[in-house]
Amino acid sequence: MLPQILCSALEKIIAKTMAMNLSGDGSLLSLEQRSLAVSLDELPFTLIFSVSNKEILVGSVPEGELPNPDCHIKSSLKTLKKLKEEQQLTALIKQGELDIDGDIKVAQQFANIAENLEIDWQTELAKHIGDIATYKLVQLVSGLGSKLNFFGKTVQADASEWLVHEKKWVVPYQQVNQFGQQVEQVSNAVNQLSQRVEHLLKKQRDKKAV
Amino acid sequence: MSAHNQEPSDQNSQDGTTHFGYQTVDKNEKESKVAGVFHSVAAQYDIMNDVMSFGIHRLWKRFTIDASGVRPGNKVLDLAGGTGDLTAKFSKLVGKDGKVILADINSSMLNVGRDKLRDRGLVQNIEYVQANAQYLPFEDNTFDIVTIAFGLRNVTDKDMALRSIFRVLKPGGRLLVLEFSKPENEMLNKAYDFYSFSILPKMGELIAKDSDSYQYLAESIRMHPDQETLKSMMENAGFEQTSYHNLTGGIVALHKGYKF
Numbered sequence: 001m002l003p004q005i006l007c008s009a010l011e012k013i014i015a016k017t018m019a020m021n022l023s024g025d026g027s028l029l030s031l032e033q034r035s036l037a038v039s040l041d042e043l044p045f046t047l048i049f050s051v052s053n054k055e056i057l058v059g060s061v062p063e064g065e066l067p068n069p070d071c072h073i074k075s076s077l078k079t080l081k082k083l084k085e086e087q088q089l090t091a092l093i094k095q096g097e098l099d100i101d102g103d104i105k106v107a108q109q110f111a112n113i114a115e116n117l118e119i120d121w122q123t124e125l126a127k128h129i130g131d132i133a134t135y136k137l138v139q140l141v142s143g144l145g146s147k148l149n150f151f152g153k154t155v156q157a158d159a160s161e162w163l164v165h166e167k168k169w170v171v172p173y174q175q176v177n178q179f180g181q182q183v184e185q186v187s188n189a190v191n192q193l194s195q196r197v198e199h200l201l202k203k204q205r206d207k208k209a210v
Numbered sequence: 211m212s213a214h215n216q217e218p219s220d221q222n223s224q225d226g227t228t229h230f231g232y233q234t235v236d237k238n239e240k241e242s243k244v245a246g247v248f249h250s251v252a253a254q255y256d257i258m259n260d261v262m263s264f265g266i267h268r269l270w271k272r273f274t275i276d277a278s279g280v281r282p283g284n285k286v287l288d289l290a291g292g293t294g295d296l297t298a299k300f301s302k303l304v305g306k307d308g309k310v311i312l313a314d315i316n317s318s319m320l321n322v323g324r325d326k327l328r329d330r331g332l333v334q335n336i337e338y339v340q341a342n343a344q345y346l347p348f349e350d351n352t353f354d355i356v357t358i359a360f361g362l363r364n365v366t367d368k369d370m371a372l373r374s375i376f377r378v379l380k381p382g383g384r385l386l387v388l389e390f391s392k393p394e395n396e397m398l399n400k401a402y403d404f405y406s407f408s409i410l411p412k413m414g415e416l417i418a419k420d421s422d423s424y425q426y427l428a429e430s431i432r433m434h435p436d437q438e439t440l441k442s443m444m445e446n447a448g449f450e451q452t453s454y455h456n457l458t459g460g461i462v463a464l465h466k467g468y469k470f
Contacts, residue, residue: 001457004273055302
């Protein structure tokens with residue numbers, strides 16, 4: 001009953017998230033009684049998302065037993081992540097990483113709901129741990145975030161120094177660039193020489209023909 | 211014969227008797243005895259379901275909904291629907307163009323179900339009918355889906371109920387029977403017996419102040435036909451493409467059949 005456990009968890013998470021959404025559930029009106037089926041390579045069953053009375057319901061069916069959804073998406077988890085960029089949609093379909101059957105607008109409307117979520121996490125957290133604790137936590141996380149960022153950059157710079165100048169395991173960028181330019185020069189010279197040789201060979205052939 | 215080794219008795223015994231748990235009673239008596247059980251447990255029915263099954267009954271019911279293939283606009287009969295768990299979900303899935311009828315022979319269970327669903331704001335497409343599964347008060351070919359969850363084992367004449375359900379289904383419609391059944395594994399069977407006969411009645415006494423009803427629950431499960439027998443009964447009633455799926459090691463089974 002893994003599908004049922006997953007669907008139950010998803011339904012609860014979605015319901016909770018929609019309840020916290022500051023932009024409300026008006027976006028669900030246009031999806032009333034519509035359904036979106038999602039078949040992922042990683043799952044042996046198909047998920048069905050349907051909307052009823054401004055509530056998103058999640059069900060599952062075994063592969064190949066679809067009850068006529070309005071839209072059916074066949075893809076994989078990593079491809080879905082790429083869908084964040086709208087211009088990727090056509091490219092992914094052409095590459096065969098994404099297959100859409102039915103009304104694509106339904107899929108887009110579901111995607112818009114996720115994109116347009118506005119959740120005030122601080123207010124939600126404050127309901128559970130209080131305003132002062134929330135403020136302190138946010139400050140702490142923000143401070144930690146900056147420190148980690150700085151630490152990351154420092155480590156990166158130091159590692160770079162060590163690899164290039166101390167251990168000499170990595171060639172500096174300028175040298176790589178210079179090498180690249182020299183290779184290009186040699187390549188151009190070879191092309192010119194090759195053209196010259198061909199020209200001379202042609203001249204010789206023409207002479208023989210005469 | 212020990213209580214745990216009882217075999218399901220013949221439904222249509224010649225002497226006009228049937229079983230009520232492990233007791234043999236007159237057929238006319240069973241209905242009122244079962245009614246007594248459910249009048250007693252109605253108020254605590256949902257809590258007891260959660261406690262006894264550790265919440266797993268919700269997953270069994272979800273599995274049933276997923277297997278039903280329900281669509282917007284469908285007409286569904288939730289038979290022996292009691293406190294309306296399946297009805298609540300079906301109501302959302304069939305939408306305003308569909309209809310769900312919650313039918314139960316027991317008025318106390320029906321009242322609890324109706325109050326619960328109305329408190330949840332589910333009023334638009336649900337109707338309530340007090341009905342006996344053996345004599346369904348609906349016209350032929352009415353429903354797209356009929357479900358009966360944990361109710362068939364309480365019916366006096368199961369074959370008659372199955373024929374009645376067959377009559378009210380539309381051609382192409384399907385019946386889903388979710389019911390306790392026979393575990394697949396002997397060790398699980400022994401653990402299940404211990405749990406059913408030693409723990410459940412004590413839980414019933416503690417929470418619902420009624421150990422007898424939960425003793426009946428355990429006994430009625432043992433007297434219910436096993437998976438293959440129920441499948442044959444459905445076929446005899448006219449259902450086709452019948453199948454079943456064991457859940458939780460066969461402790462529960464979902465049977466499905468179509469009317470063509």
